[in-house]
Amino acid sequence: xxxxxxxxxxxxxxxxxxxxxxxxxxxxxxxxxxxxxxxxxxxxxxxxxxxxxxxxxxxxxxxxxxxxxxxxxxxxxxxxxxxxxxxxxxxxxxxxxxxxxxxxxxxxxxxxxxxxxxxxxxxxxxxxxxxxxxxxxxxxxxxxxxxxxxxxxxxxxxxxxxxxxxxxxxxxxxxxxxxxxxxxxxxxxxxxxxxxxxxxxxxxxxxxxxxxxxxxxxxxxxxxxxxxxxxxxxxxxxxxxxxxxxxxxxxxxxxxxxxxxxxxxxxxxxxxxxxxxxxxxxxxxxxxxxxxxxxxxxxxxxxxxxxxxxxxxxxxxxxxxxxxxxxxxxxxxxxxxxxxxxxxxxxxxxxxx
Numbered sequence: 001x002x003x004x005x006x007x008x009x010x011x012x013x014x015x016x017x018x019x020x021x022x023x024x025x026x027x028x029x030x031x032x033x034x035x036x037x038x039x040x041x042x043x044x045x046x047x048x049x050x051x052x053x054x055x056x057x058x059x060x061x062x063x064x065x066x067x068x069x070x071x072x073x074x075x076x077x078x079x080x081x082x083x084x085x086x087x088x089x090x091x092x093x094x095x096x097x098x099x100x101x102x103x104x105x106x107x108x109x110x111x112x113x114x115x116x117x118x119x120x121x122x123x124x125x126x127x128x129x130x131x132x133x134x135x136x137x138x139x140x141x142x143x144x145x146x147x148x149x150x151x152x153x154x155x156x157x158x159x160x161x162x163x164x165x166x167x168x169x170x171x172x173x174x175x176x177x178x179x180x181x182x183x184x185x186x187x188x189x190x191x192x193x194x195x196x197x198x199x200x201x202x203x204x205x206x207x208x209x210x211x212x213x214x215x216x217x218x219x220x221x222x223x224x225x226x227x228x229x230x231x232x233x234x235x236x237x238x239x240x241x242x243x244x245x246x247x248x249x250x251x252x253x254x255x256x257x258x259x260x261x262x263x264x265x266x267x268x269x270x271x272x273x274x275x276x277x278x279x280x281x282x283x284x285x286x287x288x289x290x291x292x293x294x295x296x297x298x299x300x301x302x303x304x305x306x307x308x309x310x311x312x313x314x315x316x317x318x319x320x321x322x323x324x325x326x327x328x329x330x331x332x333x334x335x336x337x338x339x340x341x342x343x344x345x346x347x348x349x350x351x352x353x
Contacts, residue, residue, distance in 0.1 A: 014045030147287025
């Protein structure tokens, strides 16, 4: 019997965060005939430990949190053959432990180092030199898009030319049959609403009072309800922060997803809505044309006026929403974790050879 490869997934699989959710999906979809998986649990996480994590070795972080952080990474790295470390936590420490025990490891670079993202990376790593070092301490670093690979080498000198795409759990966002007669309902979903471009959404609501704009999300320093009242946007509905299940229920009744963020890595919300047959309109700043083909399965634009032109076009030719919906579903299926996990399995197997 072939020995299984032990993989430490360096994320807290019971706590909502992009890297954590990716680790949770990998723990679920990696072939259990080939791999054993371990991951971390955060105290009082907001996600349940359910059957998706059956058979996964779960390393619990306890209080005091500062001390236990070192312990969970130490246990995971000592246990594994290959470590996936996407979060950048304690990277100096992890670097030493990886070298001490001779463990292979990899990480993913998940944002374009523009001014906004670069500052968030400095908050994690320190100086720009620390950011570069923090992306080179593992055996291998992958970018999650081709655009990101080229831009981050240009902007920050981080060399990670190989791409390892992130997936989407398509089965959680299933399209329901429906016929579009006209564009009525628009949705915006953003965990940090101001940074994700909610101001542009509110401007669009002013320009198109005949449409209903549904806002989902939160974020410090932005009171959506007060802002809607201040601007007298009667066609804006704020739904607050929703679970994946609640978002799926809301998106069933949407016609178009507008995501006007200027600084992203790979916004999976565009895949989640696509899986439900709701195409996205996004800005071009972070290379979304790599996966969205304008006019086929969504729209990539440069300005708010161009978003307005897309809306007017779909109002004039509403029958195109059906074709866009069909192609959006195909797009989401091509990024299904069940498909992309094969690429991750090959990376891990090649690293262990």
